[in-house]
Amino acid sequence: MTASVAGKDPVLVLGAMSDIGRAIAQAYAAEGHPLHLAARHPERLETEAEDIRIRHNVAVATHAFDVLDLEGHGPFLDGLDPAPSVVVCVVGLLGDQQRSVEDPAAAELVMRTNYIGPSLILEAAAKRLERRGQGVLIGVSSVAGDRGRGSNYVYGSAKAGFTAYLSGLRARLCKSGLRVITVKPGFVDTRMTEGMDLPKRLTAQPEEVAKAVIAAHRQGRDVIYVRPIWRMIMTAIRVLPEPVFKRVKI
Amino acid sequence: MMLSGWGNFPRLDCRVAAMRGVEDIRAVLDEAPLIARGNGRSYGDAALQPHLTLLSRHLDRFLAFDPANGRLTCEAGVRLETILEVFVPRGWFPPVTPGTKFVTVGGMIASDVHGKNHHVAGSFGRHVESMRVMVADGRILECSRQEHADLFAATIGGMGLTGIILSASFRLLPIQSAWIRQETIRATTLEETLEAFEESADWTYTVSWIDCLQGGKCQGRSLLTRGEHAMPDELPAEVASQPLQPRRKRLKRVPMDFPSWALNSWSVRAFNALYYGAAPKTAAPRIVDYDSFFYPLDAILEWNRIYGRHGFTQYQCVLPKQAGREGLRRLLNTIQKTGSGSFLAVLKLFGKQDDLMSFPMEGYTLALDFPLRGPTLGLLLELDAIVADHGGRLYLAKDARSTPHMFRKGYPGVERFQEIRAHYGARGKMQSLQAERLDL
Numbered sequence: 001m002t003a004s005v006a007g008k009d010p011v012l013v014l015g016a017m018s019d020i021g022r023a024i025a026q027a028y029a030a031e032g033h034p035l036h037l038a039a040r041h042p043e044r045l046e047t048e049a050e051d052i053r054i055r056h057n058v059a060v061a062t063h064a065f066d067v068l069d070l071e072g073h074g075p076f077l078d079g080l081d082p083a084p085s086v087v088v089c090v091v092g093l094l095g096d097q098q099r100s101v102e103d104p105a106a107a108e109l110v111m112r113t114n115y116i117g118p119s120l121i122l123e124a125a126a127k128r129l130e131r132r133g134q135g136v137l138i139g140v141s142s143v144a145g146d147r148g149r150g151s152n153y154v155y156g157s158a159k160a161g162f163t164a165y166l167s168g169l170r171a172r173l174c175k176s177g178l179r180v181i182t183v184k185p186g187f188v189d190t191r192m193t194e195g196m197d198l199p200k201r202l203t204a205q206p207e208e209v210a211k212a213v214i215a216a217h218r219q220g221r222d223v224i225y226v227r228p229i230w231r232m233i234m235t236a237i238r239v240l241p242e243p244v245f246k247r248v249k250i
Numbered sequence: 251m252m253l254s255g256w257g258n259f260p261r262l263d264c265r266v267a268a269m270r271g272v273e274d275i276r277a278v279l280d281e282a283p284l285i286a287r288g289n290g291r292s293y294g295d296a297a298l299q300p301h302l303t304l305l306s307r308h309l310d311r312f313l314a315f316d317p318a319n320g321r322l323t324c325e326a327g328v329r330l331e332t333i334l335e336v337f338v339p340r341g342w343f344p345p346v347t348p349g350t351k352f353v354t355v356g357g358m359i360a361s362d363v364h365g366k367n368h369h370v371a372g373s374f375g376r377h378v379e380s381m382r383v384m385v386a387d388g389r390i391l392e393c394s395r396q397e398h399a400d401l402f403a404a405t406i407g408g409m410g411l412t413g414i415i416l417s418a419s420f421r422l423l424p425i426q427s428a429w430i431r432q433e434t435i436r437a438t439t440l441e442e443t444l445e446a447f448e449e450s451a452d453w454t455y456t457v458s459w460i461d462c463l464q465g466g467k468c469q470g471r472s473l474l475t476r477g478e479h480a481m482p483d484e485l486p487a488e489v490a491s492q493p494l495q496p497r498r499k500r501l502k503r504v505p506m507d508f509p510s511w512a513l514n515s516w517s518v519r520a521f522n523a524l525y526y527g528a529a530p531k532t533a534a535p536r537i538v539d540y541d542s543f544f545y546p547l548d549a550i551l552e553w554n555r556i557y558g559r560h561g562f563t564q565y566q567c568v569l570p571k572q573a574g575r576e577g578l579r580r581l582l583n584t585i586q587k588t589g590s591g592s593f594l595a596v597l598k599l600f601g602k603q604d605d606l607m608s609f610p611m612e613g614y615t616l617a618l619d620f621p622l623r624g625p626t627l628g629l630l631l632e633l634d635a636i637v638a639d640h641g642g643r644l645y646l647a648k649d650a651r652s653t654p655h656m657f658r659k660g661y662p663g664v665e666r667f668q669e670i671r672a673h674y675g676a677r678g679k680m681q682s683l684q685a686e687r688l689d690l
Contacts (some may be wrong), residue, residue, distance in 0.1 A: 044271070194268060
């Protein structure tokens with residue numbers, strides 16, 4: 001990569017083809033950060049990369065990356081030049097709850113894609129950043145991980161695992177100068193939620209998520225909900241006693 | 251999903267699908283009739299198809315830019331607003347711009363939009379060098395004035411009825427500043443107004459706001475505004491050091507639908523008197539930022555709500571130049587007689603027509619908003635008759651109610667248009683509610 005703005009940290013976006021990933025990449029580029037975009041299909045990423053170069057005049061590189069290929073995580077990170085000092089993981093898979101309940105393989109894929117893969121790639125990135133003594137790791141988790149609900153607990157439990165992992169990682173790294181940010185977007189108007197009938201007041205646009213991520217990064221926040229109303233909703237959901245909660249259809 | 255055009259009429263439940271890439275579109279192509287929709291700023295039923303409306307919001311990537319000649323290639327869902335944000339600071343401006351920047355490139359091509367520079371620059375389609383269009387069978391055709399020239403010509407101004415515009419290349423205009431040198435001329439009669447247009451023919455941008463509630467000797471009184479891109483040495487000292495940095499403004503939003511009685515001939519008359527009276531009497535040049543010059547209404551988000559929840563319609567017609575003067579008089583007489591004038595009555599002299607289905611033709615265009623109430627529809631039919639009498643036509647991007655007969659009379663290219671649509675398999679497949687209404 002060439003022509004990166006002096007002083008701006010290179011940012012790696014994992015899952016850069018997703019609507020939220022795209023928006024986060026655009027937002028960092030708008031602030032002048034050079035980018036590494038990673039996704040399973042790098043040939044399609046090139047269009048995204050060129051779009052960002054034209055709009056923001058920053059250096060953008062594209063990479064093939066599969067979060068499920070655990071063996072490949074290390075070599076992938078070591079191959080990035082310049083090494084990123086901000087790593088954002090947007091990888092996720094909603095899956096279909098009914099299918100996940102019936103088919104263990106489907107459930108396993110949801111668990112690996114939302115929990116194991118994202119946790120371990122950020123762990124691997126943390127090890128590399130620790131050597132340099134600075135960096136920011138950002139994990140896009142979900143409000144679904146705040147409590148297991150009958151309607152989507154396979155996805156929710158995987159996100160819960162990821163949220164817990166991020167929390168632990170943050171605690172372990174807090175003295176090392178590295179920061180970890182957990183992002184819980186709530187409903188977002190993306191491909192993943194297309195066709196669902198979502199309440200407008202609770203549904204963020206991908207650009208809002210990106211703005212919230214950048215703000216959290218600048219302000220040194222640890223855990224953010226994109227729309228503040230979600231913090232209240234999830235607090236209420238968390239404090240319901242289990243005998244009541246189990247009967248609530250949500 | 252409930253959808254409507256900018257006029258909020260008609261409003262209906264449409265099945266929608268988002269276009270993110272070619273695969274998404276191919277996956278739903280069998281489910282035609284369908285129509286592509288940009289940012290929903292056409293006023294009527296042009297971007298509505300209850301059966302399937304394809305949303306282009308995510309088809310919004312810049313694909314290539316050549317700083318040597320200003321050629322930009324981008325996907326159809328890119329908004330003009332974004333083009334301005336990215337390229338004005340680098341010294342480039344859209345070659346043609348409509349009165350709002352909240353439109354998409356695909357929409358600008360499909361409606362073949364015009365701007366205040368139509369008399370010198372033609373409509374937007376004139377500046378398009380090539381396009382990629384997906385036709386009804388899923389093929390993607392690269393088209394231009396040389397290649398698939400028939401599809402190219404019919405897609406410009408074709409209201410999305412030939413295929414789905416995926417991307418386009420066009421040349422941006424080099425500018426030296428983000429500012430416009432503007433002059434305003436007060437004209438007290440229609441004669442003076444039309445003379446002012448002739449006299450301003452060398453100006454790049456001309457438009458006039460006309461007070462259509464005035465009759466008698468004040469009929470046609472207007473404020474003609476003309477403008478040029480300002481050179482850096484014309485700018486006031488406080489902005490001259492960064493001539494391409496546009497001024498950032500706070501946007502206001504109309505918070506609610508106004509009750510339908512809020513707009514009446516008295517409130518409009520009062521507004522018009524104030525507006526006309528506030529203008530300087532002599533043509534003193536002023537330097538204004540491009541947003542104020544081109545997009546005054548964009549500063550008020552959701553301004554369509556002042557017309558109340560019943561919605562409104564914008565009536566925009568063009569009359570050929572020879573018959574124009576007489577025709578304009580008859581239109582103004584009719585409007586004045588009924589007293590249903592509008593805040594926004596705009597008159598402009600167009601240059602020559604560009605493409606098969608382009609709305610602009612050499613002559614005068616008049617645009618007015620009317621709240622949708624019973625009597626309005628009767629008035630519009632009267633206006634239709636005058637327009638048809640003088641060999642004029644209506645602008646499809648604004649239309650929600652005209653008849654197939656009126657349409658065919660105004661657009662002699664329609665037979666050829668239908669042949670081209672048939673050739674590319676578009677008939678019955680690429681079909682908006684408007685197309686159905688107009689028997690296309």
